[in-house]
Amino acid sequence: MLNPDKFSGLETQIEGDLLFDKLHRTIYATDASVYRELPLAVAYPKKKEDVQTLILFAKAHKTSLIPRSGGTSIAGQCVGKGIVVDVSRYMNNILEVDTKNKTVCVEPGVIRDELNRYIKPHNLFFSPNTSTSNRCTIGGMVGNNSSGTTSIKYGVTRDKVLEIEAILSNGNTVVFKALSPKELEAKIIQKNLEGTIYKTLVETLSKKNVITEIEARYPKPQIHRRNTGYALDSLLEMEPLQKDSNKPFNLCKFLSGSEGTLVFITKIKLQLDDLPPPHRVTVCAHFDSVADCCASVKMITERHDLYACEMMDKVILDCTKNNKVQTRNRSFVKGDPKAILMLELRSDDKNDLENQKNDLLKTIESQNLSYENALLYGGDVNKAEELRKAGLGLLGNMKGDRKGVACIEDTAVALEDFSEYISRFEKIMEKHQQKSVFFAHAGAGELHLRPLLNLKKQEDVALFREITTEVAELVRSFNGSMSGEHGDGRVRSEFLEMMVGKTVYNAFKNIKKTFDPSNIFNSGKIVNVPPMDEDLRYQPDRREPRIKTLMDFSDTLGILRAVEQCNGSGDCRKTHLSQGMMCPSYQATKNEKDTTRARANALREFLTHSPKYNKFDHKELKDVLDLCVACKACKGECPSNVDITALKTEFLYQYKKANGYSLQDKVFAFNHSINKMVAKFPKANVFLKNKHTASLAKRILKIAPSRTLPTVKKFNIRDVCKTSSKTKGKVLLFLDEFSTYTDSDIVKDAFDLLLGLGYDVDYFMGDSGRGMLSVGYLKHAKQLAEKNCDIVSQEKWKDLPILGIEPSAILSFRDEYLRLVQDKKRANQVKERAFLIEEFLSKDMARGVIEKEAFHSEKKDIKIHIHCHQKSLSNQKVTFDILNFPKNYSATLMNTGCCGMAGGFGYHKEHYQTSIGIANLSLFPKIKNASLDTIIVANGTSCRQQICDGTERTALHPVSILRQALV
Missing domain, CATH: 3.40.50 (Rossmann fold)
Incomplete structure (x- = not known):
């Protein structure tokens, strides 16, 4: 490892940030792949001059730079032992929009969906559309040559990149763009690194043996998703050696898909498309087998002008049943399909769209392969799209250590080979007694195929290699692409020589050496790679750590596996401009440390590797969880259901058990008892309202000076409790610690409302334990949970709905109590009876019990x-x-x-x-x-x-x- 003093010197030379503490190195050790490598440091450059400084530092100290933005790479492109350079935090500006020529210039950290939101008023959009579009960035999309659902209509990222401003390995800035034959000749004779790059590439393409191997071994031309090493085939198409050619020569196409191994991109100019037609319909064809689904694709795509053609299999669909958000999005699913094909049509004219739809249905029905063809319009199409986008992340929801592993999930073949490829692929899986996950951009011939493996076991690590090798050989036999859109990265680069042959692979190595002689840029990707089964996230055949918790994590087979559900997909990195609210603190800080993913990464690292008896007792864990606001958005929005609120609650208990509780902790934990006492002396509120005494209280309790302290009201239940003369039924109203003393006016309104509507109201006053949960007083919270369940389970109340005024209090009955109460049957019975007062009233309004x-x-x-x-x-x-x-x-x-x-x-x-x-x-x-x-x-x-x-x-x-x- 480099001397920290060297980093301190570097820290003063850049305008951005440089971090080399253990926490930041830990949270950047993984991406969305199966790999884990601790970097030396993490840098957040603010401008291209910072990047230049980092390049020269890396060159001088013989280390590497790992370009990163969203960190959603599945193949391991964003992990490495050098310096991670995260451009997403500062280099995220949209620089210029040219509406006449339909182009835009952006920095690499611009999020794809936010770019499209910005240019939508101009009726333009950037068409490549990945499942991670609400957090992936343009730089990452260029690096991986991303595709997405729209590629069958609009093409891939490579087709849209017009110019790239980049820093070369010697620190010089260059702009790559379309060159005329004369301009190309001028570049070749330059006596600098840029000239050497052009000269090397043109010389490589002049070699007959290289051309022959490219034509024979690269993916078939009709496969437009084709990330196979360096895109020499895209350069051949530009005819750089033919003197009479008028085709421009543009290295941007070549750099797209190069995974940050050749240059460091600082600015990108993109070609935009007109917004797609506004009217759309999606036909969701249901099949009893994956084979039938795949067999239907070729005819459908040949006959119809589709905007998307996507497939999900039963494994993915079943995962959506266990995710709160996605459960609402799967209402179109009928029966128990083994696969669903989602076929999107669009038009400017509604009548034309209906005709297209009817023609498509005729084609589908003529095949006699599907058993149901659901039609989705408007917002329902968006729901289905969200369901599909969540697909890969949902695989992290599978209980236990066997997961759908990304290694062969990016293969693409020509559509005429689609069915046969699937058939032969399944034979490989049967040979290894494997069940695969099928998740496909079917219209592009690309299948995200994932074997289910437990990479904690050496025998499954061996299968990881064996299956990948056999599938690579299968793809090669079809002249397909092993990497359709996710890139080669760590997991597939090892097989590139097999795919393209020794001659072309040697050309790759020579090109890498020409661009990057000191191996600065993203070392170990595409060429000169380590074995695909090294540096895995888990040590095979390790002794599984046993971690005792107070809360019950048996639903995930323990707290460590609850943490390990995070697969790094980065859904928690979406900003406030996207739908949902995960993760609020990240949205405010834009700091990776404040994501659900970072918190899970840090917990996994320390719970696995800590030598301490109390593995929670680490300041790094306190720091990474500090800004978690316990909103529980991750519980519903994270495809893998990584419940950081529950994990933080357990952490706080374990950490403070070792380090003690503060006065502030005690006041917030036992606010119910304090307020109950203060309520007996209402004049005490004067102390909270007086400027000077309130200021003193804030200083003592370390409360923000700008905050207003809540006052306590004298509460007498006899002032609100009356008898109803009507008989709409009896309810039990929970008067929680907040409503009882600080919001007692609302309690009165609740009684008056329920009684006025004709309900018979009983009540119980209590503390939900919310304050205790928030500061780690778990033993006390557990006692309260047991007590409250006892109270509401009394014979006189056991069948009554329990209504709550304060969401955080009543919903504890439906969440934390399930992890705290020992009698699970009783806890679940209470859960089924606990309602927000709005839930109860809404239900009775809908069924006519309450009239307008x-x-x-x-x-x-x-x-x-x-x-x-x-x-x-x-x-x-x-x-x-x-x-x-x-x-x-x-x-x-x-x-x-x-x-x-x-x-x-x-x-x-x-x-x-x-x-x-x-x-x-x-x-x-x-x-x-x-x-x-x-x-x-x-x-x-x-x-x-x-x-x-x-x-x-x-x-x-x-x-x-x-x-x-x-x-």
Whole structure:
């Protein structure tokens, strides 16, 4: 390892950031592949001069640079033992849009979907569309020559790259672009590295044996997804040796797919396309076998002008059943198909679209292979697309150590070879007693085929190599591409010589040496690679660490396997501009450390390798989990269901068991008892309201000075508890620690509303344990969970629905209690009875138990912000529905993500800026833009506090709105 003093010197030479601590090296040791290599350091350059400095440093110290942005590479392109250079944090600017020529210039860290959002007003888009499009960047797409669902219509990334500004291995900046034959000749005679590069490439392409081998061994021309080493075939197509050729010679096509091994890209000019036609329909053909599905593709693609042709198999579809978000997206699935083919049509004219659809259905039906052909329009098409995009990530959801392993998942063959290829592939799988996962860009002849292996076992590591080798030989026999769109990386580069032959492979090595004589750029990819079964994420046949936890992680076979569910797909890196709210702190900081992935990586590393008895007792784990706001978005939005909130809760208990609890921890954990005592002396609120005494309290408790301290209200249940004369049924209202003392007005509104609607209301007052969970008082929280389950399971209440006012409190019954309560049967029975009050009311409104006439018809405009736990564990629609139920009430959901307050998190002095930063992404701007006549609704007590402190607006609970509306 390099001397840290050398890095300290480098740190002062760049404008960006340089980190070489253990935590950052750990979280950048993996990408979305099966590999793990600890880098020397992590750099975040701010400008190309920083990149130049890093290149010269790497050259001087004989180390390498690993270019990285989204880190979603499946083949291991983003791991290495050198310096990881992450361009996503700062080098992410859209520089210039030329609407006349339909081009755009961007820095490499620009996210694909955000680029398209930016240029959409110009009716333009960048067409390559990967499943990771909401977090992958243009630089990574160029590096891998990405494709996606649209390639059958629009082509791949290589087809769209017009110019590349890059830094060469000597630190010089060059621009690669289309050259006329005369301009190419001028480049070749240059006496510098750029001239040598052009000269070497042209000389390589002048060799007959190289040309012969390219024509014989490269993928068939009709396979447009073709990342096979360096794209010499793309240069041959430009006819650089023919003097009468008028074709421009553009090295951008060659550099696309080179995986950062030849130059360091700092700017990219792209060709854009007109937005696709607005009207679309997707036909989802259901099949009883993968073979039937594959057999249908060729005829369909030949006869119809498709915009997408995608396949998912039963394994993928079954994974979607266990993911909360994707369960809602799979409503179109009928029966139990072994495969579904998704066929998209588009048109500017609705009538034309209907004709296209009918013609497509005739073709499908004439084949007599599918048993159901579901039709999707509008928003339902988007849902199906999200289901497909989540596919590979969902494989991480498979319980246990056997996973769908990425090694042969990127093969592409010509469509005429498709069915035979699948048949022969399945024979390889049967030989090894393997069940494969089929996930395909079927219209492009590309199949994401994953064997199910346990790479913790040496015998399966051997299979990993054996299966990959045999499939490589099979692909070679069809003149297919071993790497269609995911690249060669660590996992497939070893097989390139087999695919292209020794002559071409030697040409690859010579080209790499010409571009990069000191082996600076992404060493160990494409050429001179280590074996594909070295540097794996797990040590084969290791002694599995045993980690005792207080919470029950048996649903994932233990806490370590819960952490290992993260496959690195990086869904947690999407920004606030994308749908969903995972991960709020990352959205505010743009720091990889604050992603779900980084937290899982760090936990996996320390829980696996720590020599300590208490493997949680590491400051690095405290640092990486510090900004987790426990929003639970990962529980619902992460395809692998990596529940960082539960993992952080257990960590806090284990860590503080070793390091102690602070005064602040104790106050937040036992706020219920404190508030109960303060409520007996209401004059104590003067202390909290007085500027000087409140300031003193904040200093003592390390609370942010700008925060308003909540006051405690005297609460008398006799003031609100009345008897209803109507008989709509009996409910049990849970008066939690927040509602009882700081939001007692809402408790009164809840009683009045339920009684006014005709329900018989019983209640119990208690502490949900939410405060304890948030600071690691797990033993106390466990006792409370047991106690609360005992209370609500009493004979007199055992069949009553339990209604909660505060989402974070009542939803603990449906989440944490399942991990804390010993009697699982009873815990699950309680879970089934626990409802947000909005869920209960919405259900009874829908079935006519509650009538519209119960509410007056005064006109009201309402904007709703929903608590994170409701978004993750319930749904937003219930609140939307009840507030639109009264006549003339117009309520809309604000797409506001997380409020950033997160209970005690937003009060902490050290977290205040992050808390406000999260709110400023979406919540505050939307509220500040709302009319003063608009009613702001937020059902979370923390959310209401954040809104008050940040916008000086008062937000109301939904029950207060409905209480006001009662006739």
